[in-house]
Amino acid sequence: xxxxxxxxxxxxxxxxxxxxxxxxxxxxxxxxxxxxxxxxxxxxxxxxxxxxxxxxxxxxxxxxxxxxxxxxxxxxxxxxxxxxxxxxxxxxxxxxxxxxxxxxxxxxxxxxxxxxxxxxxxxxxxxxxxxxxxxxxxxxxxxxxxxxxxxxxxxxxxxxxxxxxxxxxxxxxxxxxxxxxxxxxxxxxxxxxxxxxxxxxxxxxxxxxxxxxxxxxxxxxxxxxxxxxxxxxxxxxxxxxxxxxxxxxxxxxxxxxxxxxxxxxxxxxxxxxxxxxxxxxxxxxxxxxxxxxxxxxxxxxxxxxxxxxxxxxxxxxxxxxxxxxx
Amino acid sequence: xxxxxxxxxxxxxxxxxxxxxxxxxxxxxxxxxxxxxxxxxxxxxxxxxxxxxxxxxxxxxxxxxxxxxxxxxxxxxxxxxxxxxxxxxxxxxxxxxxxxxxxxxxxxxxxxxxxxxxxxxxxxxxxxxxxxxxxxxxxxxxxxxxxxxxxxxxxxxxxxxxxxxxxxxxxxxxxxxxxxxxxxxxxxxxxxxxxxxxxxxxxxxxxxxxxxxxxxxxxxxxxxxxxxxxxxxxxxxxxxxxxxxxxxxxxxxxxxxxxxxxxxxxxxxxxxxxxxxxxxxxxxxxxxxxxxxxxxxxxxxxxxxxxxxxxxxxxxxxxxxxx
Numbered sequence: 001x002x003x004x005x006x007x008x009x010x011x012x013x014x015x016x017x018x019x020x021x022x023x024x025x026x027x028x029x030x031x032x033x034x035x036x037x038x039x040x041x042x043x044x045x046x047x048x049x050x051x052x053x054x055x056x057x058x059x060x061x062x063x064x065x066x067x068x069x070x071x072x073x074x075x076x077x078x079x080x081x082x083x084x085x086x087x088x089x090x091x092x093x094x095x096x097x098x099x100x101x102x103x104x105x106x107x108x109x110x111x112x113x114x115x116x117x118x119x120x121x122x123x124x125x126x127x128x129x130x131x132x133x134x135x136x137x138x139x140x141x142x143x144x145x146x147x148x149x150x151x152x153x154x155x156x157x158x159x160x161x162x163x164x165x166x167x168x169x170x171x172x173x174x175x176x177x178x179x180x181x182x183x184x185x186x187x188x189x190x191x192x193x194x195x196x197x198x199x200x201x202x203x204x205x206x207x208x209x210x211x212x213x214x215x216x217x218x219x220x221x222x223x224x225x226x227x228x229x230x231x232x233x234x235x236x237x238x239x240x241x242x243x244x245x246x247x248x249x250x251x252x253x254x255x256x257x258x259x260x261x262x263x264x265x266x267x268x269x270x271x272x273x274x275x276x277x278x279x280x281x282x283x284x285x286x287x288x289x290x291x292x293x294x295x296x297x298x299x300x301x302x303x304x305x306x307x308x309x310x311x312x313x314x315x316x317x318x319x320x321x322x323x324x325x326x
Numbered sequence: 327x328x329x330x331x332x333x334x335x336x337x338x339x340x341x342x343x344x345x346x347x348x349x350x351x352x353x354x355x356x357x358x359x360x361x362x363x364x365x366x367x368x369x370x371x372x373x374x375x376x377x378x379x380x381x382x383x384x385x386x387x388x389x390x391x392x393x394x395x396x397x398x399x400x401x402x403x404x405x406x407x408x409x410x411x412x413x414x415x416x417x418x419x420x421x422x423x424x425x426x427x428x429x430x431x432x433x434x435x436x437x438x439x440x441x442x443x444x445x446x447x448x449x450x451x452x453x454x455x456x457x458x459x460x461x462x463x464x465x466x467x468x469x470x471x472x473x474x475x476x477x478x479x480x481x482x483x484x485x486x487x488x489x490x491x492x493x494x495x496x497x498x499x500x501x502x503x504x505x506x507x508x509x510x511x512x513x514x515x516x517x518x519x520x521x522x523x524x525x526x527x528x529x530x531x532x533x534x535x536x537x538x539x540x541x542x543x544x545x546x547x548x549x550x551x552x553x554x555x556x557x558x559x560x561x562x563x564x565x566x567x568x569x570x571x572x573x574x575x576x577x578x579x580x581x582x583x584x585x586x587x588x589x590x591x592x593x594x595x596x597x598x599x600x601x602x603x604x605x606x607x608x609x610x611x612x613x614x615x616x617x618x619x620x621x622x623x624x625x626x627x628x629x630x631x632x633x634x635x636x637x638x639x640x641x642x643x644x645x646x647x648x649x
Binding site: 173 | 543547548551552553
């Protein structure tokens with residue numbers, strides 16, 4: 001992985017010990033994000049996309065824990081820090097955006113109070129300066145009349161405006177990395193585009209790296225530079241967005257792309273992937289996708305494929321290995 | 327906000343009118359007041375004159391309105407038992423009850439809220455489970471048992487606390503307070519504890535349940551993701567969101583405490599309104615009972631109105647909903 005990366009996740013493994021044995025929720029996840037880059041993380045519900053973000057932030061719900069691998073943030077290893085040390089990392093170095101802006105904000109505090117709280121926790125600023133900064137942030141995320149709005153309470157904002165406030169909160173500590181977990185899923189389609197455009201421009205202006213977790217391939221295509229595709233807690237493919245969309249390497253990615261409706265194209269029926277993702281406590285041996293894969297080979301049922309680099313990306317599929325060998 | 331307050335106050339007035347009607351009806355059903363006031367020698371003419379003078383020949387509505395107007399001015403008539411002004415009787419007893427109830431409420435909040443937060447945060451630890459278990463005992467023990475136990479332990483066996491009465495009191499205008507003298511404060515301890523024990527456990531369990539609920543909410547997770555320290559999330563972000571039901575319950579229960587203080591007052595021979603009421607019941611002293619009903623209801627209604635207004639102060643969503 002490159003030296004300049006803001007976030008470098010190496011072979012991350014997350015386990016949930018339970019009554020019926022330990023469930024491996026994330027298995028051998030490796031990815032990195034450069035400054036100013038947006039990495040999309042895509043997959044079905046339960047594939048482990050949000051879990052990856054939470055693991056990086058040290059916010060896994062007990063009994064879940066990081067069982068293996070390393071997380072490096074700007075050259076510093078953070079997966080072994082105590083919760084108290086992580087409090088200084090969260091907000092200051094890693095900003096977060098949650099899915100539902102209606103519930104992410106404390107209803108009893110004005111947005112200004114929540115902003116100045118975050119600012120003063122992470123930056124050495126007095127009350128007045130923090131307030132000025134809060135107004136600047138609101139202005140930056142495109143909230144009209146920020147001098148007035150700063151004293152308003154969350155319920156006085158619309159959904160899209162609230163998500164802008166959440167983004168302002170994520171930016172408040174001037175983090176190097178923002179983890180955005182489904183930031184547009186709860187919003188109207190017209191607002192979605194505004195929010196993704198805002199993320200893109202903030203990322204370009206500040207050189208902030210963004211991990212954009214979503215199940216919406218459309219959002220990834222519009223916003224992200226690179227994309228990581230996850231399946232059953234594993235990484236199946238990673239690469240430049242344009243390449244992954246145009247030439248997906250993994251059969252699962254192919255299926256995922258086939259299920260995106262295209263405007264104007266006359267398709268009698270959208271392609272779908274038969275079957276469903278296995279439960280995390282019942283992942284088949286070999287490649288996790290093998291029961292649903294149209295190209296399944298004997299080897300897929302026994303040996304788990306490693307990530308194999310090819311072109312600008314990499315994928316975990318024996319199909320590519322045989323082609324390389326041939 | 328002003329409209330909101332006006333609405334609440336108007337509601338409260340309506341409720342009080344209804345209560346006054348009930349209190350007024352007690353007189354109607356308790357027989358002919360003339361028969362009780364008149365002595366054997368009075369002629370029928372005298373009785374009629376008395377009836378006319380008391381306004382008992384007027385229509386029902388007129389009499390009711392007269393009762394309301396008098397009651398609103400604090401005139402509840404004269405006690406059948408000792409011929410004193412009812413209001414004066416109650417005013418003399420009111421401070422004792424009020425001090426007891428206020429101290430008990432303060433105790434229950436000061437002890438109940440922190441205990442609730444602690445047991446919610448340290449769920450599963452031994453002291454948290456122990457408190458939970460003890461609180462069941464607190465909820466299920468009737469307050470007179472608690473009172474008698476306290477008297478037994480601290481007054482009879484240890485002999486360090488007075489078993490009854492208010493101790494020395496100081497008069498501040500019409501208000502008599504026991505808070506300013508050492509013996510008054512000491513006398514307040516046992517009754518206040520026995521009255522607040524149930525409240526403490528109730529508030530503790532309520533805060534615990536609310537905290538556990540709130541700590542699961544998205545904004546708490548988001549606050550953690552913003553890097554807000556854990557103690558700040560628990561005591562500022564989460565606790566504030568738990569306060570609404572606590573305020574409701576405290577205020578509702580303050581009314582109940584005033585009314586039920588009569589048990590504690592009887593156990594500790596506390597010279598409050600509860601004792602007055604019990605005496606009034608034994609003597610069928612209707613003006614005192616009616617006045618007690620009106621005043622207790624007034625306190626209930628006033629507290630509820632204050633709670634409604636406090637809601638709006640705590641929760642901005644309610645504040646703006648009425649604009």
